[in-house]
Amino acid sequence: MSERLHARVxxxxxxxxxxxxxxTALIGCTAALTLVPAPFGLFGxxxxxxxxxxxxxxxxxxxxxxxxxxxxxxxxSVTDWHPYAVxxxxxxxxxxxxxxxxxxxxxxxxxxxxxxxxxxxLSIQVPAQAVLSLALLLASSGPAVLPLPGVFAALAAxxxxxxxxxxxxxx
Amino acid sequence: xxxxxxxxVPAAATLSAIIVCTASVMYGRADVAVIGVTLxxxxxxxxxxxxxxDGVDLALHHQPSAxxxxxxxxxxxxxxxxxxxxxxxxxxxxxxxxxxxxxxxxRPPTALTVRVPVAHSGQQEVLAVEQRAVAGGAGYIADAAxxxxxxxxxxxxxxxxxxxxxxxxLRGLTGAHESARPGDGGEFRDIHPFASGDRLRRVDWKATAxxxxxxxxxxxxxxxxxxxxxxxxVFDDSDDVGEAVSEWTLGDPTLTGTTSMDVARxxxxxxxxxxxAAGDSVSFQVLSRAGGAIxxxxxxxxxxxxxxxIAQTAPHPRFLTRARTPLVAPGAMIVxxxxxxxxxxxxxxxxxxxxxxxxxxxxxxxxxxxxxxNRRQQLALRVVLGRRDERLHELRxxxxxxxxxxxxxxxxxADLRSVSLPRRA
Numbered sequence: 001m002s003e004r005l006h007a008r009v010x011x012x013x014x015x016x017x018x019x020x021x022x023x024t025a026l027i028g029c030t031a032a033l034t035l036v037p038a039p040f041g042l043f044g045x046x047x048x049x050x051x052x053x054x055x056x057x058x059x060x061x062x063x064x065x066x067x068x069x070x071x072x073x074x075x076x077s078v079t080d081w082h083p084y085a086v087x088x089x090x091x092x093x094x095x096x097x098x099x100x101x102x103x104x105x106x107x108x109x110x111x112x113x114x115x116x117x118x119x120x121x122l123s124i125q126v127p128a129q130a131v132l133s134l135a136l137l138l139a140s141s142g143p144a145v146l147p148l149p150g151v152f153a154a155l156a157a158x159x160x161x162x163x164x165x166x167x168x169x170x171x
Numbered sequence: 172x173x174x175x176x177x178x179x180v181p182a183a184a185t186l187s188a189i190i191v192c193t194a195s196v197m198y199g200r201a202d203v204a205v206i207g208v209t210l211x212x213x214x215x216x217x218x219x220x221x222x223x224x225d226g227v228d229l230a231l232h233h234q235p236s237a238x239x240x241x242x243x244x245x246x247x248x249x250x251x252x253x254x255x256x257x258x259x260x261x262x263x264x265x266x267x268x269x270x271x272x273x274x275x276x277x278r279p280p281t282a283l284t285v286r287v288p289v290a291h292s293g294q295q296e297v298l299a300v301e302q303r304a305v306a307g308g309a310g311y312i313a314d315a316a317x318x319x320x321x322x323x324x325x326x327x328x329x330x331x332x333x334x335x336x337x338x339x340x341l342r343g344l345t346g347a348h349e350s351a352r353p354g355d356g357g358e359f360r361d362i363h364p365f366a367s368g369d370r371l372r373r374v375d376w377k378a379t380a381x382x383x384x385x386x387x388x389x390x391x392x393x394x395x396x397x398x399x400x401x402x403x404x405v406f407d408d409s410d411d412v413g414e415a416v417s418e419w420t421l422g423d424p425t426l427t428g429t430t431s432m433d434v435a436r437x438x439x440x441x442x443x444x445x446x447x448a449a450g451d452s453v454s455f456q457v458l459s460r461a462g463g464a465i466x467x468x469x470x471x472x473x474x475x476x477x478x479x480x481i482a483q484t485a486p487h488p489r490f491l492t493r494a495r496t497p498l499v500a501p502g503a504m505i506v507x508x509x510x511x512x513x514x515x516x517x518x519x520x521x522x523x524x525x526x527x528x529x530x531x532x533x534x535x536x537x538x539x540x541x542x543x544x545n546r547r548q549q550l551a552l553r554v555v556l557g558r559r560d561e562r563l564h565e566l567r568x569x570x571x572x573x574x575x576x577x578x579x580x581x582x583x584x585a586d587l588r589s590v591s592l593p594r595r596a
Contacts, residue, residue, distance in 0.1 A: 005425040007267030007298075008245070010284040011275055061183040068191045068206045076202045083202050090206055094187075094213050098180045098309035102262065107274025110281065116259050117308060120216060128209040135201040 013111040020099035020109070025052035027096060028063040031089035035082055036070040044070075051097055060097025064090040078136040087132055088125060095121050173226035173304060174314040177218075181310045184214030217310030225256025227279055227304040229263075229319040233297075245286040248298050248321055254279035260305035266318075269296055270423045291424055292327040292436045294483050296320050326482045327436035332445040333584060334591035336572065337400050338504045338529040346399025347449040354396020365389035400451040401467060403499035404439050407458045407509035407516050408432070411486035412536065416552055417543045428537065429577065435508040435535040436481050438576040442506055442533075443477045455480050456497045458515065459487040467500055489515070496522050504529050507571075510536040511562045512555065520571050530571035531590065534563065537577045 028048020032041045044066035051059025068090045071083055095117050103109060191207030194200075230251040236244070252261050263275040267287045277283070287297050299320040304313040341350035349357040362378045365388075373391040382390050412419045413427025424430075443453050447469055454467035455477055465473070465480050496519055499505060505528050509516035520530045536559070541552055566573050572590040576583065 004271070004423075005268075005288040005290055007265070007271055007273070007285055007287045009265060009273060009275065009286075011277060012281070014275075017274065017276060056179065058179065058183045061187045064210070065187050065190060068187075068203065068210070069194055071203050071206065072194060072198050072200060076200065083206075087206050087209060090187075091209055091213055094180075094184050094210060095308070097183075098178075098217065101178060101180060102260065102305050102309045102312055103276045104262070104274045107276065110275065110277040112281075113260050113276055113278040116278065120308060124209060124212055124216070128205060128212075132202060132205045135205050139201050 009108075011108060011110055014108045015111055017103050017107040017109045018105040020096045020103055021052040021055065021105055023096040024055070024060050024063075024093065024100050025049055027089060027092055028052075028060065031067050031085070031093070032063055035067055035086055035089065037073055040066060040070060048093075051093075051100065055097060055100040058097070060093045060100065064093040064097075067093075076136050076139040078133060078140055080136075083132060083136060084129055087128060091121060091125060091128070172223045173221075173316075175221055175223070175225075175306065175311045176314065177220070178309060178312055180308070181214050181218040184210055184217065188214055213308075217308040219257065219307045219310070221257045221306040221311055225258055225304070225306060226254070226313060227258060227261040227302050227316070228253045228255075229300055229302055229316075231298060231300065231319050231321045233321055233323065245288045246297055246323060248285045248287065250283040250285060250298075250300055252277055252279045252281050252283070252302070254304065257306050258304045259308060262303040262305060262312075264301040264315075264318075266299040266301070267297070268424045269299075270425055288425075289323075289325050290428075291430060291433050292325045292482065293432060294322065294324045294485055295424070297323050324479075324482050326478065327433070327440040329444060330437060330441040330580065330583070332441055332587060334588040335400075335442075335445055335449060336504065336529070336531055336587070336590045338502060340502060341398035341400060342502045344396075344398065346397050346451060348398055348400055348451075349395045350398035352396050353393045355394060356397035357395030360393040360395050362390050363393050365391050399469070400446065400449075401500040401503035402442070402446045402451055402453045402506060403467070403497070403503045404443060404453060404455045404506045405458060405497055405499075405508070405519070406435060406439055406456065406481075406484055407507070407535075408435075408484055408487050409459055409489040409515070410510060410512060412510060412512070414537045414540045415543070416539045416541050416548070428540065431510045431535045431537060432484070432486055434537055434577045435533070436484060438508055438533045438535060439481045439484075439506075440478065443481065444474065447474050447477070452500075453477060454499070454503075457484060457487070458497070458509075458519075459489040464497075467503075499523070499528065502528070504531065506531045506533060508533045508535050508576075510534070511559050511566075512536070514562060517562045517565055520566055521569050524569040524571060530566075530569070532563075532566050532571045532573045534573060534575040535577070536575075 025048050029045040032044025036044050044063045047059040047062035050057050067086050071086050074082055188207050188211035192204060195204035195207055232249045234247040234249055261277050261279050265273045285298055299318040301315055301318040303315050337348045341348055353360055362375060369391045374389050375392045378390040411430050411432040413430040415426055415428050418427045446453050452467040452469045455465040457463055465476050505523050507516055507520055507530055520532060523530050541549055563573055574586045
């Protein structure tokens with residue numbers, strides 16, 4: 001009588017719906033503290049926590065911005081793992097931040113809902129990482145090879161965009 | 172048609188991409204430009220607006236089982252979630268029994284199985300599912316669609332009844348109850364001198380030999396006639412309060428425990444079934460409204476009519492005191508089901524008693540659980556229950572029989588037996 005009756009819902013494999021928020025905080029803090037030099041890393045971490053607690057405050061994108069801009073402080077090198085991690089983390093923050101905005105934290109998230117965003121992330125990441133390694137290769141070979149980096153950026157952007165559009169259209 | 176709204180995601184991603192790309196151009200960094208462009212592509216992907224025809228469809232299917240609804244067995248409902256177009260996610264808000272809300276984010280097409288514990292009888296919304304579709308990687312979200320719901324009528328439990336109270340004077344000509352007048356079918360009544368109309372096969376030759384004074388004197392064995400009963404079940408549907416007194420104001424069905432309407436439905440259905448099985452005529456009326464009354468009748472069809480009417484009885488506020496007493500057949504036995512938390516039922520019982528009806532008042536208030544009340548609330552409850560006790564005393568003073576239904580089966584059977592015993596008028 002005093003105990004509430006509960007409806008039981010079978011939804012298959014699931015995770016708590018606060019997982020995207022938790023992922024925002026974890027990925028953001030980890031990336032900010034490892035990829036961004038102090039004290040800017042702390043700002044990134046704060047943005048990540050803000051994005052986890054209040055996703056509508058767009059803290060995930062703030063953190064992604066801090067991580068991406070921190071790459072400016074590094075010398076481009078094709079053998080350095082940091083740029084690749086920055087690219088993956090910034091994009092991943094966008095993915096989990098998007099999920100955190102639409103999913104209420106008090107519920108349940110079916111595990112298979114993560115499949116489409118992760119596949120989409122992967123389909124963008126694979127060509128983007130390839131273009132990034134090419135860009136790093138060309139950039140690390142010296143200014144004489146590439147006098148106009150902005151032109152190269154536009155070229156790289158076009159390549160990535162074409163690849164992604166092709167992949168998405170096929171799906 | 173789905174009404175889509177753009178979320179803040181495309182704008183946030185685009186703004187981030189523009190800032191990163193601008194910085195990369197300013198500092199001449201191709202690697203940073205690639206990061207910015209990647210963010211820009213991600214923003215372009217989520218900015219694809221879905222078509223108005225795209226959306227999520229829900230279908231609720233009740234999966235009946237042998238024990239469905241009975242003995243508080245849960246009701247199983249399958250929720251089929253299908254989507255059309257570029258829908259990534261369906262946000263479901265599942266409300267069970269009108270109170271318990273659970274939220275789910277699922278990827279269509281999928282099927283959810285919901286087991287809802289049904290604690291009460293009667294008509295109820297077992298499940299309501301509200302959905303919002305999310306498309307384009309959370310770039311667009313649809314407005315909440317009208318909820319899909321599943322309504323069920325849970326039939327009341329049937330308590331077997333062995334002893335049925337009957338009016339002191341039976342007026343019917345056939346039936347299963349023994350009346351006070353001589354006739355066929357009943358128990359031995361007396362030895363009586365033969366009179367015109369008596370059948371010869373009723374002549375008791377031993378009694379004649381022993382009692383006859385003159386030649387031609389004959390004595391017959393007389394038996395009681397059997398008769399049927401007109402029963403009017405009057406259902407006070409003004410309030411529905413449960414065992415948990417703290418829930419009397421909110422009425423959360425998942426917390427109330429057994430409610431007065433559950434008890435009343437159970438009592439009404441059990442008594443109606445028992446009287447119909449005995450061949451009696453039963454009518455049914457609710458106090459709050461004139462509609463929904465079942466005129467008196469007997470047999471299998473009447474049983475089905477009564478079952479449907481009793482199961483669909485729902486609490487209905489009675490703002491004004493009913494002006495007219497519900498019409499009942501002359502000499503009918505009145506079964507009045509009420510919590511007696513207000514005085515209307517007592518007033519009606521007094522009128523019926525004054526008209527010579529036998530009134531069986533069934534107290535449908537479940538045992539109150541006041542354990543979660545504070546001192547002030549407990550004091551208020553004592554006042555309410557005290558006034559109710561006064562009404563029950565008043566009923567007994569009128570000559571009405573009062574039975575509390577929410578008791579152990581043995582105690583209930585004993586109470587019914589005590590009011591079923593023949594007594595002097």
